[in-house]
Amino acid sequence: MTSQEGTVACSGIQKETSNCIYINQMLGQITDKWTLLVIRALRGGPLRFNVLRRELGTVSQKVLTGTLRSLEETGFVSRTVTPVAPVRVDYALTDFGREFLEPVETLSTWVVSNIARIEDARSRYAASQEQ
DSSP: OOEEEEEEHOOOHHHHHHHHHHHHHHHHHHSTTTHHHHHHHTSSEEEEEEHHHHOOOOHHHHHHHHHHHHHHHHTEEEEEEEEEOOEEEEEEEHHHHHHHHHHHHHHHHHHTTTTHHHHHHHHHHHHHHOO
């Protein structure tokens, strides 16, 4: 959804506009490259930073740190420090983060079941632009 589409979908009463700001912020956060991958990786239980990084593959330390901080700020991920040598830091989904998995899984299922339709629409659009 573009920001313009979000504005149209959320037009109306001032309260709805205020709600749309939060909706747009959350959609912006969850549609970055790594957020959903981190959430899905943590659904199996807590992971240490380096284990999570290996699970994700090519993510840089800086990007993963930023993504985890953002998810912690939103309340989706908890960070637990265990004072041992070396210090152990575990990341886990909170109850709020696990609750968020339900709509994410629903959307994911919808996308996967409509891949052919999406690709067909994109092909038709590309063909119409070539004319």
